[in-house]
Amino acid sequence: MASNMNMDLVNVRLPVEDEGHLFRLSIREGIWTQIQKQEANAAHSNAVSLEQWNPQLGTGQSSVSFIDLEGKILLPGFVDAHMHLDKSFSLTSVENRSGTLEEAVRNYSSASPSFTKNEIKSRIMRSALQALSFGTTHIRTHLDFNLRSSREVALRTIEAALEAKEALAPYISLQLFPMCPYNFMSLDVDAVEEALKMGVDGIGGAPHLSLTPKEDIDYIFKLAEKYDVPIDLHCDETDNPAMRTIDHITLRTKSEGYSGRVTVDHLCALASMTDQDAHGIIERMADARLKAVSLPAANLYLQGRHDSFPVRRGVTRLKEIWEAGIPIAVASDNIHDPFHPFGRGDLLQIALIGSYAAHMGRPDDLRTLLRMITDVPAKVLGLTSYEVKAGNMANFVILDGSTPEELFTMLPERRWVYSQGSFVRMAAKKTEWQDKALAHFWQEVSENVSFHNHEFAKG
Ligand SMILES: [Zn+2]
Numbered sequence: 299m300a301s302n303m304n305m306d307l308v309n310v311r312l313p314v315e316d317e318g319h320l321f322r323l324s325i326r327e328g329i330w331t332q333i334q335k336q337e338a339n340a341a342h343s344n345a346v347s348l349e350q351w352n353p354q355l356g357t358g359q360s361s362v363s364f365i366d367l368e369g370k371i372l373l374p375g376f377v378d379a380h381m382h383l384d385k386s387f388s389l390t391s392v393e394n395r396s397g398t399l400e401e402a403v404r405n406y407s408s409a410s411p412s413f414t415k416n417e418i419k420s421r422i423m424r425s426a427l428q429a430l431s432f433g434t435t436h437i438r439t440h441l442d443f444n445l446r447s448s449r450e451v452a453l454r455t456i457e458a459a460l461e462a463k464e465a466l467a468p469y470i471s472l473q474l475f476p477m478c479p480y481n482f483m484s485l486d487v488d489a490v491e492e493a494l495k496m497g498v499d500g501i502g503g504a505p506h507l508s509l510t511p512k513e514d515i516d517y518i519f520k521l522a523e524k525y526d527v528p529i530d531l532h533c534d535e536t537d538n539p540a541m542r543t544i545d546h547i548t549l550r551t552k553s554e555g556y557s558g559r560v561t562v563d564h565l566c567a568l569a570s571m572t573d574q575d576a577h578g579i580i581e582r583m584a585d586a587r588l589k590a591v592s593l594p595a596a597n598l599y600l601q602g603r604h605d606s607f608p609v610r611r612g613v614t615r616l617k618e619i620w621e622a623g624i625p626i627a628v629a630s631d632n633i634h635d636p637f638h639p640f641g642r643g644d645l646l647q648i649a650l651i652g653s654y655a656a657h658m659g660r661p662d663d664l665r666t667l668l669r670m671i672t673d674v675p676a677k678v679l680g681l682t683s684y685e686v687k688a689g690n691m692a693n694f695v696i697l698d699g700s701t702p703e704e705l706f707t708m709l710p711e712r713r714w715v716y717s718q719g720s721f722v723r724m725a726a727k728k729t730e731w732q733d734k735a736l737a738h739f740w741q742e743v744s745e746n747v748s749f750h751n752h753e754f755a756k757g
Contacts, residue, residue: 302353302720303328305363308342311371312686313702314668320369325692328719333688342366348696348714349728353721369700373668374686375435375693375717376645377675380530380563380591380629383439383462383472384418384455386425387634394636398603399535402636403507410455411447418458423466425633429643430470433695435717438473438530438679440502445479449489452476456493469717473499473679475530478518480508487517494525501525504532506543506567515543519550528559528680534567537601537610541567544579548586557587561678563629564593565614566601576615584622589678592616594652596631596638616656620666627675628652628667645671646697650706664702693717698725704749 303325310321316335324332345366353363385406392409394402426437441459445452456476463472476493478501479485494501501522505511515531522529534541544562551560562583568576583590594613601612619626628648632638641647649667653659658667676684683690698712699705712725731737 302363304361305365306345307365307367307372308336308345309369310367311369311700312373313371313665314373314672315686317701323372323686328692330686330688330690330692333686348725353724367696371697371699371701371705372686372694373433373697374672374676374684375695375715376429376433376671377436377627377679377681377684378429378434378629378643378645378671379438379561379627379675379678380593380631381425381429381437381439381643382442382632382635382637383422383425383437384441384459385421385632385635385637387421388413389634389636389639392636394639396603397600399600399637402600405636406442407444407446410442410444411451413454415454415458415461418455419462422459422462422472425643426462426466426470426472428633429630429645430715430717431713431723432642432644432646433697433713433715434470434643434645435693435695435715436471436473436676436679436681438475438499440530440532441474441476441498443476443479443490443493445482445485445489449486449492452479452489453492453496456496456498460496460498469722475500475502477532478503478514480504480514481510482508483510483513483517490521491525494521494527498527500528500530502530502532504535505547506532506534506536506541511543512546515546515550519554519556522556522559523554528561529556530561531563533562533565535564535597535600536567537570537604537612539567539570539572539575542579544568544583548579548582548588551586551588558589559680560586561589561591563591564597565590565619566597566612568614568619569601569612570610576618580615580619580622580624583619584624588624590614590619590624590626591629591675591678592619592626592652592656593629593631594655595641595648598651598655599638599640611655613652613655616652617658617663620670625674625677626670627678628670629675644709646705646709650709653706661703664706668702668705691718699749701749707749 305325307323319335322334345364443452505514508514597612602609633641696714698710715723
């Protein structure tokens with residue numbers, strides 16, 4: 299028994315760690331115990347493939363399952379550093395005809411008082427489980443906090459999210475960040491403290507939407523310090539290059555000694571500025587040790603809506619921020635809601651969109667993008683013991699592909715997801731050709747045409 303908790307995996311590829319070797323990995327009681335390089339593609343007669351393995355039966359008499367990954371890629375569980383689980387799947391009740399951020403904010407805020415706690419909780423759970431099915435094991439979600447409507451409406455979302463977090467805790471971990479409403483000093487600020495006392499994980503907001511952004515930012519820092527929680531702000535999500543709330547956030551981060559505990563998201567204004575202005579800001583962000591998140595899908599959708607051609611596309615300077623040494627993740631943002639009508643909670647899809655948006659398609663770029671959905675967002679969330687390393691909890695996704703090139707080209711549907719001590723999703727069987735001649739052609743050409751291209755990848 300316990301075949302899920304005790305496993306040896308052979309012929310594993312770990313592209314982020316070392317592409318030159320295959321690995322043998324051991325898990326005991328859900329913890330990584332051994333990470334060993336293999337000499338070559340070793341034959342293991344008593345190992346079974348993932349397809350053959352039955353987690354209920356294990357492999358034979360042994361209490362340790364022995365599984366041959368046949369060269370498939372294993373990544374630590376994806377970390378989605380920025381979602382809005384409470385809003386997901388609300389598009390049927392909240393439209394956005396102009397496709398602008400302004401209309402999305404306006405329409406969502408007039409609709410939100412009508413959402414029941416149960417409805418919000420269901421949406422959170424549905425989208426979190428969907429993300430888990432694609433390999434995400436950790437999520438930071440921002441939460442609507444509609445204090446302008448009423449204290450009850452604002453706290454309803456917090457209650458729903460806390461309940462969903464608890465229900466999902468054995469499978470996926472959620473961090474909850476309520477978004478302080480803009481101009482919120484004119485409101486019942488005590489409700490924000492109430493949310494913090496209820497046990498949310500940090501504090502968020504979107505000060506660039508405020509008429510009093512500096513005052514908002516100062517107050518958010520004051521609350522964060524009082525409750526000793528990290529800060530994660532939507533920052534300058536606009537095409538207006540003069541919008542610079544980032545300057546005040548950077549300043550406060552340093553003056554309050556909050557370096558390493560502040561994350562800034564979107565940063566679209568940086569994409570509209572001159573190089574000279576942007577480079578100065580990026581330098582100061584690095585100096586304040588800010589962490590960052592880009593939301594390429596949502597920003598391609600929402601930004602540039604007021605432009606006539608040439609139309610700006612809004613995605614921040616992903617590569618320049620990364621090269622400045624700032625940990626920057628790519629994340630999902632919204633799923634099927636007025637802010638973003640698409641998305642499925644699959645970070646590999648988001649990394650691909652990031653690759654298009656930021657012109658990051660070289661072999662080394664693809665490897666960087668894989669880090670932007672794994673160890674980099676883990677750093678953003680402050681996760682410790684995350685990597686595939688002896689002593690750490692084993693949370694991972696196995697993908698049906700053997701190189702990063704194959705992952706980005708095929709976005710494999712077939713994934714095996716292991717979270718908190720067991721496989722939570724096994725992949726369906728491979729699609730089979732019904733026609734025998736086609737099956738034969740496919741087999742033959744697949745052997746000649748493959749994604750293995752390590753020499754090219756190193757260049
Ligand atoms: Zn967002």
